[in-house]
Amino acid sequence: MRYVSTRGEAPVLNFEQAMLTGLARDGGLYLPETVPALSDIGALEGLPYEVAAFRVLKPFTGDSFSDEELQGAIARAYQGFRHVARAPLTQLAPGHHLLELFHGPTLAFKDFAMQLIGQLFQIALARSGQRITIVGATSGDTGSAAIEAFRGLSNVDVFILFPHGRVSEVQRRQMTTPDDANVHALAMDGHFDDCQARLKDLFNDHAFRDQVGLAGVNSINWGRVLAQIVYYVTSAVSLGAPYREVDFTVPTGNFGDIFAGSIARAMGVPIRRLVVATNQNDILHRALTTGEYRMGEVHPSISPSMDIQVSSNFERALFMAYGGDAGAIRQLMDELKAGGFSISQGALQALQDQYASGRVSEDETTAMIRTIREETGQIICPHTAVGVQVARDHLEPGVPMITLATAHPAKFPDAVEAAIGIRPDLPPHMADIFDLPERVTRVENDNDALKSLILERRIA
Numbered sequence: 052m053r054y055v056s057t058r059g060e061a062p063v064l065n066f067e068q069a070m071l072t073g074l075a076r077d078g079g080l081y082l083p084e085t086v087p088a089l090s091d092i093g094a095l096e097g098l099p100y101e102v103a104a105f106r107v108l109k110p111f112t113g114d115s116f117s118d119e120e121l122q123g124a125i126a127r128a129y130q131g132f133r134h135v136a137r138a139p140l141t142q143l144a145p146g147h148h149l150l151e152l153f154h155g156p157t158l159a160f161k162d163f164a165m166q167l168i169g170q171l172f173q174i175a176l177a178r179s180g181q182r183i184t185i186v187g188a189t190s191g192d193t194g195s196a197a198i199e200a201f202r203g204l205s206n207v208d209v210f211i212l213f214p215h216g217r218v219s220e221v222q223r224r225q226m227t228t229p230d231d232a233n234v235h236a237l238a239m240d241g242h243f244d245d246c247q248a249r250l251k252d253l254f255n256d257h258a259f260r261d262q263v264g265l266a267g268v269n270s271i272n273w274g275r276v277l278a279q280i281v282y283y284v285t286s287a288v289s290l291g292a293p294y295r296e297v298d299f300t301v302p303t304g305n306f307g308d309i310f311a312g313s314i315a316r317a318m319g320v321p322i323r324r325l326v327v328a329t330n331q332n333d334i335l336h337r338a339l340t341t342g343e344y345r346m347g348e349v350h351p352s353i354s355p356s357m358d359i360q361v362s363s364n365f366e367r368a369l370f371m372a373y374g375g376d377a378g379a380i381r382q383l384m385d386e387l388k389a390g391g392f393s394i395s396q397g398a399l400q401a402l403q404d405q406y407a408s409g410r411v412s413e414d415e416t417t418a419m420i421r422t423i424r425e426e427t428g429q430i431i432c433p434h435t436a437v438g439v440q441v442a443r444d445h446l447e448p449g450v451p452m453i454t455l456a457t458a459h460p461a462k463f464p465d466a467v468e469a470a471i472g473i474r475p476d477l478p479p480h481m482a483d484i485f486d487l488p489e490r491v492t493r494v495e496n497d498n499d500a501l502k503s504l505i506l507e508r509r510i511a
């Protein structure tokens with residue numbers, strides 16, 4: 052399997068190289084040259100998650116990892132999950148299901164991919180003897196998942212940039228309380244978009260990139276997207292695929308999770324529609340309905356992990372919608388630097404053929420947390436509530452809807468308590484998080500300062 056950049060000017064790579072590279076050297080994102088068809092989808096029914104994962108992932112990893120290596124990595128990745136099904140499906144209402152993706156160690160869907168690429172990185176680095184510096188940008192969940200997956204490794208440093216004051220206290224403590232010497236939590240002035248912009252600047256500085264062996268574990272890394280395809284497949288199959296169509300609604304920010312759904316669809320899983328659910332930061336909803344991707348201000352919300360304007364993986368969706376025209380993508384991304392771009396009619400039609408969208412206000416989010424508690428007794432996190440509201444607006448008789456429950460409610464106790472008067476408990480393995488000392492460095496939104504800090508702190 053060969054991987055190409057959305058901007059068409061970076062080397063074509065195999066899976067292992069694409070995973071270790073992260074952002075392509077031309078600033079683009081790697082994608083498989085062709086999406087393989089998934090054979091015998093019906094035969095996945097009832098299989099353990101790990102077995103299904105191997106069948107879904109293998110065609111993409113090619114000969115980068117032997118069958119034994121990949122199976123071992125998958126087994127180790129998911130053994131710590133607190134639910135035997137890994138991604139259990141529960142019913143919210145007739146025809147509407149919730150895919151629970153928060154049973155991993157850091158209580159968010161990120162663990163599915165991060166735990167797996169953590170294992171694959173370790174195999175690849177042990178083979179090459181390479182040392183790397185991971186830099187990640189987070190609005191709260193990617194950071195803790197990355198730290199959990201890479202903490203304590205002697206050949207990896209992990210620097211996580213998060214927007215100061217704009218993540219929940221639990222999210223912050225998940226990043227600042229691990230005491231491993233290779234973990235560096237950096238609180239930056241600004242929004243998540245600023246953190247992500249600095250990260251991309253570091254990648255685009257080729258001298259620095261090569262000097263520190265820079266690697267990225269945000270969803271700009273194809274490996275992250277790849278691992279997330281699996282739960283679309285397993286959940287669709289458990290509701291009747293390949294013989295029955297399903298819809299998915301996905302709380303969306305950086306577009307990585309929902310893009311994994313579109314790859315599952317391209318592999319032959321009968322996904323009729325992928326519904327993008329945004330909070331008040333609704334740039335994706337506006338883009339998909341009007342064809343105009345125009346940046347505005349970020350408004351902090353009670354679903355902070357989705358407070359974003361520059362949605363990185365939308366570039367991958369655009370690349371596919373433009374029929375793989377890398378020149379067109381380069382042009383759009385240049386225009387984005389000046390504030391936004393217009394999507395061509397043909398590409399917008401291609402996007403609208405698979406994606407629908409909706410936007411949820413702060414009050415509606417709170418109301419939905421309350422409604423679900425009253426109707427089902429379940430407590431959902433604010434991101435999931437955004438998804439459930441949009442899903443309800445898109446339910447259609449005869450087509451089951453699966454909404455992704457992307458985080459555990461205990462990561463956002465203030466928002467949940469404000470809605471239902473209950474503070475959700477953290478699982479026992481995190482019970483001491485409020486007692487542990489925090490280690491965090493305040494950093495300016497400045498690339499030179501960031502580079503100096505990384506050079507000074509890294510131990511790998």
Ligand SMILES: Cc1ncc(COP(=O)(O)O)c(C=O)c1O
Pocket residue numbers: 159160191192193270302303304305306307308309356357434457458
């Ligand atoms: C809890 C939660 N829900 C939804 C999202 C949005 O996912 P994506 O950025 O892949 O669109 C995020 C952040 O990525 C998140 O942390």
Ligand SMILES: N[C@@H](CCOP(=O)(O)O)C(=O)O
Pocket residue numbers: 188189190191192193194243268269270271304305307356357363
């Ligand atoms: N919501 C994310 C933002 C980064 O997304 P990623 O999927 O590109 O890593 C977060 O929680 O950090």
